[in-house]
Amino acid sequence: MDMSFSPEEEAFRAEVRSFIAENLPKNLAGKRRSEYTTREEYLAWHKILYKKGWIAPLWPTEYGGTSWNVTQRYIFNEECARAETPMVLPFGVAMVGPVIYTFANEEQKKKYLPRILSGEDWWCQGYSEPGAGSDLASLKTRAVREGDHYIVNGQKTWTTLAQFADWIFCLVRTDMGRDTASTKVQEGITFLLIDMKTPGITVKPIIVLDGAHEVNEVFFDNVKVPVENRVGEENKGWTYAKFLLVHERSGIAGVARSKKAVERLREIAASETVDGKPLMGTDEFSRKIAELQIDLSALEFTELRTLAAESKGQHAGPQSSILKIKGTEIQQRITELTVEAVGYYAYPDARGFGDNEYPVGPDYAVGQSGHYFNMRKASIYGGSNEIQRNIIAKAVLGL
Amino acid sequence: MDFSFTEEQTLLRNSVSKFLADNYKFEFFKKNSRTDPGWSPSVWKQFAELGLMAAPLPEEYGGLGGGAVDTMIVTEELGRSLVVEPYVQTVVVGGGFIGRGTEAQKAEWLPRIAAGEMVIAFAFAEPQGRFNYADLVTTAKKQGSNYVLNGQKAVVLGGPWADTLIVTARTAGGQRDAKGVSVFLVDKKSKGVVTRDYPTVDGLRASEVTFENVEVPAANLIGALDNGLELVELVTDTAIAAHASEAVGAMKVLLDATVEYSKTRKQFGVPIGKFQALQHRMVDMFMNYEQSASIALMVTLKLGEDTVERKKAASAAKVQIGKAGRFIGQNAVQIHGGMGMTDELNVGHYFKRLTMLDTLYGNVGHHLKRYAQLS
Numbered sequence: 001m002d003m004s005f006s007p008e009e010e011a012f013r014a015e016v017r018s019f020i021a022e023n024l025p026k027n028l029a030g031k032r033r034s035e036y037t038t039r040e041e042y043l044a045w046h047k048i049l050y051k052k053g054w055i056a057p058l059w060p061t062e063y064g065g066t067s068w069n070v071t072q073r074y075i076f077n078e079e080c081a082r083a084e085t086p087m088v089l090p091f092g093v094a095m096v097g098p099v100i101y102t103f104a105n106e107e108q109k110k111k112y113l114p115r116i117l118s119g120e121d122w123w124c125q126g127y128s129e130p131g132a133g134s135d136l137a138s139l140k141t142r143a144v145r146e147g148d149h150y151i152v153n154g155q156k157t158w159t160t161l162a163q164f165a166d167w168i169f170c171l172v173r174t175d176m177g178r179d180t181a182s183t184k185v186q187e188g189i190t191f192l193l194i195d196m197k198t199p200g201i202t203v204k205p206i207i208v209l210d211g212a213h214e215v216n217e218v219f220f221d222n223v224k225v226p227v228e229n230r231v232g233e234e235n236k237g238w239t240y241a242k243f244l245l246v247h248e249r250s251g252i253a254g255v256a257r258s259k260k261a262v263e264r265l266r267e268i269a270a271s272e273t274v275d276g277k278p279l280m281g282t283d284e285f286s287r288k289i290a291e292l293q294i295d296l297s298a299l300e301f302t303e304l305r306t307l308a309a310e311s312k313g314q315h316a317g318p319q320s321s322i323l324k325i326k327g328t329e330i331q332q333r334i335t336e337l338t339v340e341a342v343g344y345y346a347y348p349d350a351r352g353f354g355d356n357e358y359p360v361g362p363d364y365a366v367g368q369s370g371h372y373f374n375m376r377k378a379s380i381y382g383g384s385n386e387i388q389r390n391i392i393a394k395a396v397l398g399l
Numbered sequence: 400m401d402f403s404f405t406e407e408q409t410l411l412r413n414s415v416s417k418f419l420a421d422n423y424k425f426e427f428f429k430k431n432s433r434t435d436p437g438w439s440p441s442v443w444k445q446f447a448e449l450g451l452m453a454a455p456l457p458e459e460y461g462g463l464g465g466g467a468v469d470t471m472i473v474t475e476e477l478g479r480s481l482v483v484e485p486y487v488q489t490v491v492v493g494g495g496f497i498g499r500g501t502e503a504q505k506a507e508w509l510p511r512i513a514a515g516e517m518v519i520a521f522a523f524a525e526p527q528g529r530f531n532y533a534d535l536v537t538t539a540k541k542q543g544s545n546y547v548l549n550g551q552k553a554v555v556l557g558g559p560w561a562d563t564l565i566v567t568a569r570t571a572g573g574q575r576d577a578k579g580v581s582v583f584l585v586d587k588k589s590k591g592v593v594t595r596d597y598p599t600v601d602g603l604r605a606s607e608v609t610f611e612n613v614e615v616p617a618a619n620l621i622g623a624l625d626n627g628l629e630l631v632e633l634v635t636d637t638a639i640a641a642h643a644s645e646a647v648g649a650m651k652v653l654l655d656a657t658v659e660y661s662k663t664r665k666q667f668g669v670p671i672g673k674f675q676a677l678q679h680r681m682v683d684m685f686m687n688y689e690q691s692a693s694i695a696l697m698v699t700l701k702l703g704e705d706t707v708e709r710k711k712a713a714s715a716a717k718v719q720i721g722k723a724g725r726f727i728g729q730n731a732v733q734i735h736g737g738m739g740m741t742d743e744l745n746v747g748h749y750f751k752r753l754t755m756l757d758t759l760y761g762n763v764g765h766h767l768k769r770y771a772q773l774s
Binding site: 070266289 | 400401402403404405408468658661662672673675678679681682683685686689690691692693694696697700701712714715718719767768770771772774
């Protein structure tokens with residue numbers, strides 16, 4: 001047992017670091033809280049990684065992955081966080097991609113996988129519905145088979161960045177006999193890939209607490225989807241959806257990004273003053289930060305233990321719910337303490353300033369409270385933290 | 400990075416765990432700790448025969464050449480069985496100090512620790528000093544070829560069982576000065592060592608130790624004269640790591656016992672584990688346990704890093720494990736209901752051990768401050 005890095009691993013770190021330094025455009029690094037990453041910006045970084053062959057570290061090499069081991073992935077995440085690169089959005093590369101190479105047929109793999117890697121197709125996730133949140137399997141969007149098509153009717157919601165998407169992967173109900181509260185409710189669900197340009201699809205924005213247009217409602221009105229767009233078997237979609245939820249959750253804890261965010265928070269607290277002395281120097285605030293950092297250190301090792309077990313072929317599965325719960329709790333705590341740190345300059349609404357106008361207050365304060373409000377989503381999405389506790393209670397503790 | 404155990408380490412874990420399962424059941428713990436002398440010299444001897452004392456010590460002095468990971472494995476198992484025998488005090492603290500002593504000191508004492516022939520207690524705390532190792536009223540004055548010790552040490556864990564004390568004393572400077580702290584190895588039979596022995600709430604025994612003109616050979620000074628404070632911090636950080644995994648072992652027993660109990664105890668016609676309020680509480684206990692296991696591993700692996708990193712890791716472990724121990728202990732009692740309050744059930748005894756481990760070498764508040772100052 002040893003946590004030092006081998007010379008090969010150090011060399012790998014140096015390679016990643018210099019690649020990022022040479023290739024990450026300045027305007028994409030460490031964006032201010034008030035500036036939302038645009039479609040073009042996400043794609044610019046996606047394409048830089050794609051060209052290098054690093055866009056999909058988790059995929060098997062035969063489909064264009066990197067075959068990196070756990071340590072290399074850890075190093076890569078750390079370096080991206082360190083340089084504050086844009087995120088690679090999970091919907092294509094981390095979510096639907098693995099479902100496709102695991103369950104789809106050869107033709108589908110050939111059609112979709114290369115375009116996910118290259119960024120030509122932007123994917124969004126069609127899971128939640130107005131009546132199906134934590135109880136996802138109660139979803140009502142229907143797909144009725146008519147010849148070689150399905151006719152899809154219904155509504156998805158909270159669809160992240162659907163306004164930019166070319167494709168949506170959708171859970172739809174194909175066995176109507178099972179859309180009641182029966183115990184087999186999961187069995188009538190099918191996994192469909194739907195082209196967002198298909199007639200009958202309407203996307204309507206939902207504005208969230210910080211004023212951002214991040215999520216959407218997506219309406220399906222007699223949308224014709226070819227049967228060849230179905231992944232796997234009809235009525236077996238729940239299996240694929242569940243696979244996606246428990247599949248390889250490295251990075252879900254967001255440890256590397258949180259470490260960087262704590263560094264930023266410490267800088268802010270060092271600049272802010274209380275009675276003429278740095279806020280960071282006060283007992284009260286420095287202990288809050290210490291507690292946060294200690295929590296994060298423990299989580300980092302929980303993640304490393306999970307990754308180490310997975311690299312030996314042990315499936316972490318439901319145990320990884322802890323990474324989601326603790327990871328999001330910590331992310332939220334950071335935003336909360338940041339708002340506390342900036343004091344009065346948490347007040348101004350960052351979106352109230354025009355493009356050519358200087359916001360008030362110190363640069364580091366701009367948009368921090370918006371970010372805090374926005375990040376309340378983290379304990380709700382991806383299976384709320386209460387649902388994650390239900391999962392642990394059932395699958396780990398056997399309750 | 401590599402998080403796997405060697406074959407030897409797996410064997411070590413299996414042999415400790417089997418020995419304790421066979422010989423150190425809960426009923427044994429109770430009887431052992433409540434009957435004088437409150438520990439079992441025969442278990443101690445068998446620990447030595449199993450190679451537990453030798454495990455982390457260097458090969459040239461009768462050890463098996465393991466390290467902190469081996470200690471972690473042993474103490475986690477000891478924690479699972481509520482072992483009272485002073486393993487950490489003797490092997491980790493005693494071995495830790497002596498292992499940083501002179502060649503002659505190592506050659507004289509380490510083989511005896513490895514063979515189970517020495518029982519060491521660490522006399523560092525003083526009634527006025529709280530968690531500050533440098534706050535020392537006890538003095539040691541050079542007199543010819545001896546040092547003469549005077550003062551009082553508080554709550555010396557395992558004191559009644561020890562044949563040897565490792566004592567911190569002031570050799571220079573003012574009462575709380577960092578400089579002027581020195582460490583001595585003292586034969587407990589020395590003239591002028593007076594002890595008052597008593598049981599502790601978690602089933603151990605401790606002593607208040609008074610030194611009245613106790614003569615200690617100058618050759619028993621461990622480490623540099625007047626500059627012992629950093630050595631004390633280093634060795635206690637190592638002990639913190641060992642007790643961290645002891646606590647993790649105890650937490651796991653409480654977690655498992657609570658989950659199991661909630662599946663069998665029925666109220667309102669259903670097992671209480673079906674109630675979501677209790678399920679989520681137990682999941683929080685589980686997460687506290689996992690985070691503690693992680694940080695115990697972290698501090699173990701960071702003991703060899705530079706001073707600041709090592710100290711931060713030790714303080715982080717104390718904070719995480721102190722909080723988690725409290726949470727898991729309190730909720731284990733709560734979910735066991737009235738049964739959790741009984742002396743008969745093991746749950747309360749683990750709760751008490753975890754509670755007292757928080758105090759040892761500084762509690763959550765102390766280490767949060769230390770961590771913040773180091774950051």
